[in-house]
Amino acid sequence: MPAVDIPGSKSITARALFLAAAADGVSTLVRPLRSDDTEGFAEGLVRLGYRVGRTPDAWQVDGRPQGPALAEADVYCRDGATTARFLPTLAAAGHGTYRFDASPQMRRRPLAPLTRALRDLGVDLRHEEAEGHHPLTVRAAGVEGGEVVLDAGQSSQYLTALLLLGPLTRNGLRIRVTDLVSVPYVEITLAMMRAFGVEVVRDGEVFEVPPGGYRATTYAIEPDASTASYFFAAAAVTPGREVTVPGLGSAALQGDLRFVEVLRRMGAEVDVAADRTTVRGTGVLRGLTVTMRDISDTMPTLAAIAPFASGPVRIEDVANTRVKECDRLEACAENLRRLGVDVATGPDWIEIRPGTPLPDVGIKSYGDHRIVMSFAVTGLRTPGLSYDDPGCVRKTFPDFHEAFAALSARKH
Numbered sequence: 001m002p003a004v005d006i007p008g009s010k011s012i013t014a015r016a017l018f019l020a021a022a023a024d025g026v027s028t029l030v031r032p033l034r035s036d037d038t039e040g041f042a043e044g045l046v047r048l049g050y051r052v053g054r055t056p057d058a059w060q061v062d063g064r065p066q067g068p069a070l071a072e073a074d075v076y077c078r079d080g081a082t083t084a085r086f087l088p089t090l091a092a093a094g095h096g097t098y099r100f101d102a103s104p105q106m107r108r109r110p111l112a113p114l115t116r117a118l119r120d121l122g123v124d125l126r127h128e129e130a131e132g133h134h135p136l137t138v139r140a141a142g143v144e145g146g147e148v149v150l151d152a153g154q155s156s157q158y159l160t161a162l163l164l165l166g167p168l169t170r171n172g173l174r175i176r177v178t179d180l181v182s183v184p185y186v187e188i189t190l191a192m193m194r195a196f197g198v199e200v201v202r203d204g205e206v207f208e209v210p211p212g213g214y215r216a217t218t219y220a221i222e223p224d225a226s227t228a229s230y231f232f233a234a235a236a237v238t239p240g241r242e243v244t245v246p247g248l249g250s251a252a253l254q255g256d257l258r259f260v261e262v263l264r265r266m267g268a269e270v271d272v273a274a275d276r277t278t279v280r281g282t283g284v285l286r287g288l289t290v291t292m293r294d295i296s297d298t299m300p301t302l303a304a305i306a307p308f309a310s311g312p313v314r315i316e317d318v319a320n321t322r323v324k325e326c327d328r329l330e331a332c333a334e335n336l337r338r339l340g341v342d343v344a345t346g347p348d349w350i351e352i353r354p355g356t357p358l359p360d361v362g363i364k365s366y367g368d369h370r371i372v373m374s375f376a377v378t379g380l381r382t383p384g385l386s387y388d389d390p391g392c393v394r395k396t397f398p399d400f401h402e403a404f405a406a407l408s409a410r411k412h
């Protein structure tokens, strides 16, 4: 049973860093993801005056329930949306002047619903250039709390940021959500807040977050389910190939593990045990229509293997993939067209018809790690694919190319 060692979850590492920084005491994060996004998050905490000790297998964070240790800081969030959305929210709980900026890619990505909600809560937050985008400055004086209305139809990260802030406010938060995508990411947030001692009460679209702060703890980070999708997809497109990912099973927090259910519907053999998941390619890969609103980071993975299916693959309800590292619907369509595959897109969907991808095509990365990692799977059955920016995988998996080559070199 060939096992693939998948690095830690980006989403869980980012939340664990926030929670540990906000907790009362020293927390230890076991097997954190070490990649550009999470190193950038940790670096941002250090800039804000938190003490973060890093060894390869564990990070230790000295929590400060009263917020950043410094009265002034300048934080660069790189490409990470969790960093760019969660850290200004954390800073709002402190006392001082904190400026945040991000890469050109992240500057283009929205955060207006979050910054509007923070302002509604009395936070002095100013955008330097475009309204609702980085760079921005928070003049923090603590947050009183109370009720706030939030539209999280574009990104669940807005809701996660406010949920994480809740226990640091003086009176707690009551968040009324009018729309919500990527629901499983909110479930990760709630489960992790519980692990740090906070129980959120949810009643339909209302989330009640009590005040009182977080308790420091030791937290083990599970492997990244979105990263695992490339390896599971690799098994599904290769008859007889089997991939097992230890540490990701029915107990996993991440919704993206549900990608294996899509592969099962297409014809792969899937076994989800308590603490590991195995996918085996059967030679059958059927087309299907699937909604990916909950697991949209795996949309490019499916799009990249879709030409090998025996019928059309239609992926629906993924409008928010247009505001990720790039417009992923168009980036997938553009690369599939370069491969000679018949593809159509609409406002929130993509449909891919069966076809044999052309060899020796240059894949356009758009600086998006998921575009590169997804089309690497296409490359298992299509010789000579190349990428204009292979290094952009550093955002979540710096060693992706080595790990994927090791898998491809294996017979099964």
Ligand SMILES: O=C(O)C1=C[C@@H](OP(=O)(O)O)[C@@H](O)[C@H](O)C1
Pocket (backbone or CB within 6 Å): 010, 011, 012, 014, 082, 154, 155, 156, 157, 160, 181, 182, 185, 296, 297, 320
């Ligand atoms: O909260 C998180 O850690 C994430 C939430 C999702 O974003 P959206 O809620 O913007 O879809 C996901 O795409 C992203 O990679 C990580």
Ligand SMILES: C=C(OP(=O)(O)O)C(=O)O
Pocket (backbone or CB within 6 Å): 079, 080, 081, 082, 297, 324, 325, 370, 396
């Ligand atoms: C969308 C992604 O990242 P983020 O929003 O955290 O930058 C991703 O990793 O696919």
